[in-house]
Amino acid sequence: DTGVSQDPRHKITKRGQNVTFRCDPISEHNRLYWYRQTLGQGPEFLTYFQNEAQLEKSRLLSDRFSAERPKGSFSTLEIQRTEQGDSAMYLCASRRQGYNEQFFGPGTRLTVL
Amino acid sequence: DAKTTQPNSMESNEEEPVHLPCNHSTISGTDYIHWYRQLPSQGPEYVIHGLTSNVNNRMASLAIAEDRKSSTLILHRATLRDAAVYYCILRDVIGTQGGSEKLVFGKGMKLTVNP
8 A cells, every 4th residue: 555646746837838746646446536635724624536537526626726536546636727716735535435535645736925 | 414522632541441521412203323443544434323322343332322422432442543533523414405425524633541
């Protein structure tokens, strides 16, 4: 069990640029989640995949955000035309079917200048 | 989403038990009570969950009130490594629409462990 991994761990970008983050869930975990966390707050749910299907999306996920999980394994989260308000920690989690526990990765910290 | 209420912070001493309270007066019959914690600079970590009965695992115990309107996470011997933000979360795993996958985090409660 190597845990959930996320890449990159840190990203600094200029406003208006596009960024893409990657999440590798624990193998055999068919459920994958993205959350966003700003300083002093708890994580906020963004979206959820069951295998390759995106089944639940938060209204926080604006048109500039898109997430994919093409083969039901790793997932990517892209933010287009970044804004300073997008600065946050982006967390990925995965869960095995039949189990309650979500395993979180270390997160990608995004700073938009 | 059903809400939980936790103190903003608590302090405890190393090697002593600590009881972390959570109120959830609007809990529904299909809500499970989950606890996660987040150590500094890390993603959240699952601690324990339960529905009606008290639960024990290697990390902690969960005591659930008979009316389910409150619960208490019990760390039997706090260590410095237990210093974290603790989140009490309700998740509807069944519900009228097949349940929800998302965890709805509040601000949590910061636990400080004194050596």
